Amino acid sequence: MRIVIAGGGLGGLICARVLKAHGIDAVVCERDAGREARVQGGTLDLTVDDGQWALREAGLEAGYREIARPEGQDMVLYDSAGTLLRQEITPDEGPLRWSRPEADRPALRKLLLDALPEETVHWGHAVTRAEPLGDGRHRVHLSGGETLDCDFLIGADGGRSRIRPLLTDAEPxxxxxxxxxxxxxxxxxxxxxxxxxxxxxxxxxxxxxxxxxxxxxxxxxxxxxxxxxxxxxxxxxxxxxxxxxxxxxxxxxxxxxxxxxxxxxxxxxxxxxxxxxxxxxLPIGLRWDHTPGVTLIGDAAHLMSPFAGQGANLAMRDGAELALVLAEGGDVRKFEQAMFERAEPSAQMSADNLELFLSDGAAEKVRRLFAQMSGEED
Ligand SMILES: Cc1cc2nc3c(=O)[nH]c(=O)nc-3n(C[C@H](O)[C@H](O)[C@H](O)COP(=O)(O)OP(=O)(O)OC[C@H]3O[C@@H](n4cnc5c(N)ncnc54)[C@H](O)[C@@H]3O)c2cc1C
Known part of the structure; x- marks a missing residue:
C-alpha cells in the first residue's frame, strides 16, 4: 500500500514514524525547502494521554524525556495593574512533574525527523491539490507540476489544507x-x-x-x-x-x-x-462523510485557536492512532469518529477560553479558571 502524507508537521511526521515502526514506508510531501528552511519557534506542552502517548507509540519516549523541560510548567499570572494573581511551581518529583512538560517545537521536530529514514520526507514538495482516481486511490499534484499516485492519502498539511476540499467545504x-x-x-x-x-x-x-x-x-x-x-x-x-x-x-x-x-x-x-x-x-465539531482512501489529521481536520493548548497534542494523537489503524488493517471510519469526538470538546474549550481571556474583567476570570482546573475552587 502506497501512503502519501501531505505535510511534515508534528502530526504528519509522527504518523510516518509509527507506520515505519510497523514496517510501512510512507512518503511525506513537505512544502518547506528543508529542515532549517523556517524558524519553527515556540514551546509546546505535551499531555500524558495525547502528545506523550503518541511519542510512546513511536518508540521515542526516552528521546522526549531528554528534550522535555518539566520545570517549564512553572507559571505566574498577573493582572494589568501588576497584582500577582497566581503562581505555580513544578514539583521536583511525582506525577505532576511529567503531566505537561514543555519541549521546544524545533527539538520535537528534530526528534521525529531523526527517527525517519532520510528519504521519507520530500522537502520542497508543496501539494497544490489532489483528485480521486476511483477505488479509493488518489493523485496528488505538486507545485512543480509533478504528480504522485497513492492508495491512501493523509492530509496533515495544517489549517490551510489542500486535501480538505476532498472531504468538506469547511474553511477556517x-x-x-x-x-x-x-x-x-x-x-x-x-x-x-x-x-x-x-x-x-x-x-x-x-x-x-x-x-x-x-x-x-x-x-x-x-x-x-x-x-x-x-x-x-x-x-x-x-x-x-x-x-x-x-x-x-x-x-x-x-x-x-x-x-x-x-x-x-x-x-x-x-x-x-x-x-x-x-x-x-474551523467550525467546532466539524465532521465529514467517510470517503475511502483519504482522511485528515491535526489542524487540517480541526484547526482551533491556541487557547486550550491542545492542537499539537491532538495532531500527534491523530497521527499515531491513524498509523496504528492503517498498520493493523483497521477501520478508518472508526478512527475518524473517534477523532471527531476527541477534537470537539477541545475546540469548544479553545473558543470558550479565547472569549474569556479577552473579555471585560478577564484577569479575575482567568485566575478563577486556573483555580477550578486545579480543583481549588468550584
Ligand atoms: C502561537 C501558537 C501557540 C501554540 N501553542 C500550543 C501548545 O502549547 N500546545 C499545543 O498542543 N498546541 C499549540 N499550538 C497549536 C499547534 O501548533 C498546532 O495545532 C499543531 O502544530 C498542528 O500540527 P499539524 O501537524 O496538524 O500542523 P502544522 O504543525 O501546521 O504542520 C503542517 C505542515 O504541513 C506543511 N504544509 C502546509 N501546507 C502544505 C502544502 N500545501 N503542501 C505540503 N506541505 C504543506 C507545513 O509547512 C507544516 O510543516 C499553538 C499554535 C500557535 C499558533
Whole structure:
C-alpha cells in the first residue's frame, strides 16, 4: 500500500514514524525547502494521554524525556495593574512533574525527523491539490507540476489544507483576535530582569481585551506573545509598521499604556522581526462523510485557536492512532469518529477560553479558571 502524507508537521511526521515502526514506508510531501528552511519557534506542552502517548507509540519516549523541560510548567499570572494573581511551581518529583512538560517545537521536530529514514520526507514538495482516481486511490499534484499516485492519502498539511476540499467545504474563519510574536535572545545574560520575571516557565498578564505573555524556551530565548481583540484587517489599518521592528515595538507598547514598566520591558528586550498573525479556527465539531482512501489529521481536520493548548497534542494523537489503524488493517471510519469526538470538546474549550481571556474583567476570570482546573475552587 502506497501512503502519501501531505505535510511534515508534528502530526504528519509522527504518523510516518509509527507506520515505519510497523514496517510501512510512507512518503511525506513537505512544502518547506528543508529542515532549517523556517524558524519553527515556540514551546509546546505535551499531555500524558495525547502528545506523550503518541511519542510512546513511536518508540521515542526516552528521546522526549531528554528534550522535555518539566520545570517549564512553572507559571505566574498577573493582572494589568501588576497584582500577582497566581503562581505555580513544578514539583521536583511525582506525577505532576511529567503531566505537561514543555519541549521546544524545533527539538520535537528534530526528534521525529531523526527517527525517519532520510528519504521519507520530500522537502520542497508543496501539494497544490489532489483528485480521486476511483477505488479509493488518489493523485496528488505538486507545485512543480509533478504528480504522485497513492492508495491512501493523509492530509496533515495544517489549517490551510489542500486535501480538505476532498472531504468538506469547511474553511477556517477569523476568531476576532490577532497574535503578535516577538523574541528575546540570550535572555539570562542580556536581559536578566525580564528573565527573572518569566522564571523557568511562563508569565502572563491579562488586561481587558488584551494579554501579554512570555515563555522561556530551551534555547536561551524567551518568546513574547501579545493577543489583541481587533478587526480582521487590523494589521493594515492599525498604522503599526510591522516590517520595521523597532517602530512596531514602540507602537505596540502604546497599546499597553499604563501597564507596569517591568512588563513592558519584555517588549523593549525583544529584537528581530515582529510576527503578526490572525487566529483562525474551523467550525467546532466539524465532521465529514467517510470517503475511502483519504482522511485528515491535526489542524487540517480541526484547526482551533491556541487557547486550550491542545492542537499539537491532538495532531500527534491523530497521527499515531491513524498509523496504528492503517498498520493493523483497521477501520478508518472508526478512527475518524473517534477523532471527531476527541477534537470537539477541545475546540469548544479553545473558543470558550479565547472569549474569556479577552473579555471585560478577564484577569479575575482567568485566575478563577486556573483555580477550578486545579480543583481549588468550584
Ligand atoms: C502561537 C501558537 C501557540 C501554540 N501553542 C500550543 C501548545 O502549547 N500546545 C499545543 O498542543 N498546541 C499549540 N499550538 C497549536 C499547534 O501548533 C498546532 O495545532 C499543531 O502544530 C498542528 O500540527 P499539524 O501537524 O496538524 O500542523 P502544522 O504543525 O501546521 O504542520 C503542517 C505542515 O504541513 C506543511 N504544509 C502546509 N501546507 C502544505 C502544502 N500545501 N503542501 C505540503 N506541505 C504543506 C507545513 O509547512 C507544516 O510543516 C499553538 C499554535 C500557535 C499558533
Amino acid at each position: 474563519a477569523y476568531c476576532g483576535v490577532h497574535g503578535v510574536g516577538l523574541v528575546i535572545h540570550d535572555a539570562d545574560r542580556a536581559h536578566p530582569a525580564e528573565s527573572a520575571l518569566v522564571g523557568r516557565g511562563s508569565f502572563s498578564a491579562i488586561g481587558d481585551h488584551r494579554t501579554l505573555s512570555a515563555q522561556r524556551n530551551g534555547d536561551g530565548t524567551i518568546r513574547v506573545h501579545l493577543a489583541l481583540r481587533c478587526a480582521e484587517d487590523w494589521p493594515e489599518t492599525s498604522g503599526i509598521p510591522f516590517d520595521d521592528p523597532d517602530r512596531a515595538r514602540a507602537a505596540l507598547k502604546e497599546l499597553f499604556a499604563g501597564w507596569p514598566a517591568e512588563f513592558l520591558g519584555l517588549l523593549d528586550a525583544a529584537s528581530g522581526p515582529v510576527e503578526v498573525y490572525p487566529l483562525t479556527a
